[in-house]
Amino acid sequence: MKAVPKSELTHAATLILLCVSSASVFAAKASSLPEDIDSGNFMYEMCKGGSTGRAECVLYTAGLAQGIAIQAIANKQTPSYCKPDKVTYGQVADIFIKALHDEPALRHLPAAVIFYGTMVKVFPCE
Known part of the structure; x- marks a missing residue:
């Protein structure tokens, strides 16, 4: 099995971190939406x-x-x-x-x- 270069791991880790932080921001915003958002x-x-x-x-x-x-x-x-x-x-x-x-x-x-x-x-x- 070929080793993955450190730069690719760093890039992948950065993308994962961005996804997780974006999801938490979205979740925080979504929790502040009113119940009747579709009304x-x-x-x-x-x-x-x-x-x-x-x-x-x-x-x-x-x-x-x-x-x-x-x-x-x-x-x-x-x-x-x-x-x-x-x-x-x-x-x-x-x-x-x-x-x-x-x-x-x-x-x-x-x-x-x-x-x-x-x-x-x-x-x-x-």
């Missing part, structure tokens, strides 16, 4: 939260939209809603935020459920 209430507050919240909201809604589209393709189903190609993910986030604002009685529901219902209502397939 409309949480998403509404996050999406209203300045430029950082706006960016997170756009990324969240883009991920949901792409996930819904991929699921329809994978299951060989027709799409549940038909967002026009020229509608940006920023606009999709705006529509989602408006729905959360306009219907506070629904905000206790999972944000993904509110998002899906909003997209089906706003972008019906014809």
Whole structure:
């Protein structure tokens, strides 16, 4: 068996240390998250939260939209809603935020459920 050079062991040890420390930071942050992180209430507050919240909201809604589209393709189903190609993910986030604002009685529901219902209502397939 060939000996592993010390420089490679040092590099591997450094990577392991970085992974462990990153995981502990993530765990600390995750433990401080509220219980209702998947609710409309949480998403509404996050999406209203300045430029950082706006960016997170756009990324969240883009991920949901792409996930819904991929699921329809994978299951060989027709799409549940038909967002026009020229509608940006920023606009999709705006529509989602408006729905959360306009219907506070629904905000206790999972944000993904509110998002899906909003997209089906706003972008019906014809």
